[in-house]
Amino acid sequence: MGGNSGTALVVGAGVGGLATAIGLRRAGWEVTVLERRAALERYGTAFGIHPTAQSALDRLGLGDALRARAVPYRDGWIRRPDGTVLAALPLERIERKAGRPELLVSRPYLIDALLAELDRLGGTKIEYGRPLAGEAASLVADPATDQAVGRAAAPAPLPPGVDLLVGADGINSAVRTAHFGARSRPRRIDTVAWIGTAGFETGVYGETWGAGRFFGMTPVEPGRTNWYATVPEATTADELRGAFADWHDPIPRVLAETDPATWIRYEMRHLYPALPAFTAAGRVALVGDAAHAMTPNLGQGACTALLDAEALTRAVAERGPAGLPAALRAYGAERRRSAQRVAFASRNLHRFMSARRPALRDALVGLLPG
Template sequence: MPQRAATIVGGGIGGLAAAIALHRRGWRVEVLERAPEFTEIGAGISLWPNALRALEVLGLADAVRALGAAEATGGVRDRQGRWLSRTDNAELTRRFGHPLVVLHRADLLRALTEALPADSLRSGSEVSALRDDDRGAIVEHGGGESRADLVIGADGLRSVVRRALWPAAAGPRYAGYTAWRMVTEPLAAPPAEGAAIWGRGERFGYTALPGGRMYCFATASLPAGTVSGTSEHAELLRRFGSWPDPVPALLAAVPVDAVLRHDLYDLPPLPTFARGRVALLGDAAHAMTPNLGQGACQALEDAVTLAHCLDGTPDVTAALHSYDLLRRPRTQAVARRSARLGTVAQLSWPPAALLRDMAARLTPARATLRSMTPVLGWTPPGAAVTR
C-alpha cells in the first residue's frame, strides 16, 4: 500500500496526538497551525488515567508523567473550608492503573511536538478553505494547498473545518460562567492537598505542579462578555481574597499579569464526527466544560481511536465511520456529565447550595470514585482489558 497522507488542522493537544499516532503507523503527516509557533498559552492541565492510557499507546506516558506531579489527595471543600468529599489518589491508581497527573500545558505540548518530525509542523498556516472531492481532500492555507487522503479538524471550539463541512451545525453555547486560570510562583510550603472550594455561584480550585508551584482556577456565574472593571488579578482578589486558606496566599503568589480569563462554552451535539475523508477531533467535535478535567483527555482518546480505526483498511471513509460510532456516544455523554456537574457546582441559591453540600458530604468516597468508572475506565481499542 502506498504511503498515505494526512493533514491535521490545528496544532493543539488532540491534533498533535493524532499526528503522532498516524506517523508511527507510517502515514505522512502535516500539522497546520495558524499561530506563529507551536506553543500553549495556558496554565495547568489534569491528565486522568484514561488520558495516560492513551499516551501509553503513543509511547509517551512515562515521559509525560515525569513532567508533572501526581496529586496525593484532593477533593471538594465548602465555602467555610470544610471537606465535603476527598479522593485518595492511591486508591484511584489502584482502581484505574494510573494516578491523576497535573502539569503545565506548555510542557505537554512540547513533549508532543518533539515526538514528530520537525518538517511536519507548519506554523503560521491559517486554513482558508476545505473541499473533499473525487481526487481527495484539499486544504487551502497560508502556505499553499495540501491534498491528503485524510483531513482531521482539530482546530478547537470555533473550528474552521467544522464550519466548512458542517455549515448547518449549531455554534458554541455559553455555559453561564466565566473562568480564570493561573500558576503561582514557587511556594516555600505549598499546600499538601489540592481542592475545589464550592461557593454560591463561584468556585476556586488549586492543585500542585512540579517545582513548588500551584495551578489555580476560579469560576463565577456572569453574563457572557462581562468585563472586569479592574485587572483580572484585582478582580480575583475582590471575589476570593477572603476565602478560606490557602486561597489568599495562593493569590498573593500569582504574578499580577499572569491571570488568564475565558468565558466557558460547550458544543451542542453533532450528528456525526465524520464526513467523507474528513473527521473532527477534540474540541472541534465535542467541546465541553472543564468540570471533569476531561477536555484534553477525550482528545487524546480520539487520537488513538482514530488511528486504530484506520489500521488495516484502505477505505478512509469506512474507517471514519467506525471512529464516529466509537467516539461520538462516549464524548457526548462525558460532555453532558461535565455540564451537569458545572450546573450543580455553580448553584447560587442558598438553600440549593446547602442541599448540594450536604449531599456531597454524605456520599462515600468509594461511591464517588466508582461513579467515575465510565469515564476513567476507558481502554484503548485493541488493547487487552486487565480490569
C-alpha cells in the same frame, strides 16, 4: 513510507492535533499540520491525565515522556468557603480501579513532549500562521455573538492530494463548520474562568464550592501550584481577588501572590447541540474540542482529545488508506457517544457546582463516599 501510506492534513497544533499527527506518522502516513498561530502558546496551566488517557499515550509511544515530568494526584477534597470538608475527590477510587493514579502535567511540557516525538519520527511539516485556506476559513462562529458567520450549502472540497482531513482546530473549528454545517457551534454559559500558576506549593488541593462560584488548586510540579476559579461577575483581577477575599487559606494568598499579568481569563463555552457524527464523506474527521468542546469541570478536555487521536489513528493504521471510510466509521462508533457523555456530564457538573443556593448541593455532596 511504502504502499500503505496516505496523506493527511491536520488542522490545529494543540494536544489533539499533535497526538493525531504522531499516530498517523507511526502508521506511515505523510502528515502536514496547519496552525493558525505564529507560534504555539506555552502558558503554564496543568492538565489532569486520567489513566485511560495515560494508556492512550502509551500506545502512541509517549507514556514514558509523560511520566518523566508528571506528578500523581492522590489527595484532593471538596470544601466550603470556610474550609469545612464536604467530601473527598474520587482519586483513590480511580487509582484502585485503574491500578495507577491520575497524573498532573504542565501544559507546556506536554506540548513540548508531543513536538519532540514528532521531530523524532520525522517527516511532519508544521506550518505556523496558516489557517485552513478557502471558504472554510470564513465559516466560523463570531466569538462576540456566538453566531455563525456563514453556512456551508454543501461540504467543502478537500485540498488537492489530501486523503484525510482532520479538524483539531478547537471550539471555533473551521473544519467542523465547512464539513458539518453551522448548527453545532460554541455557546456561552455566562461564567468567566480564570487560571494561573502560583509560585509555591499550597499543600491544600481540591475544589472549594461557594454560591455561584468555585476555586480549585492542584499540584503541577515541585514548587508550583495550578489554580483555577470561576465567578460570573469578575472581569478584573481586583474583582477576582475580592470575590474570594474571605475564603479559606490559602486561596486569598494564592491570588495575592500570583502576578495577574500571568493569569488567563476566558468566557466558558461549550459546543451545542452535540454533533450527530465526528466524521464526514469518509475522509474528514474531528478530534478534541472541534468535535465536543466541553466545560472544564471534569478536567477531561485534554484526556478526550488524546483518546480521540489514539482511536482515530489506530483505526486508520489497521485499515490503511484504502479502508479509510471503514476506519472513520470505526472511530466514530468508538468515540462519539463516549466523548459526548463526558461533555454532557461536565456541563451538568458545572450547573451543580455553580448553584447560587448551595445548601442542598452541599448536603448531597456530604453524602458521597470518602
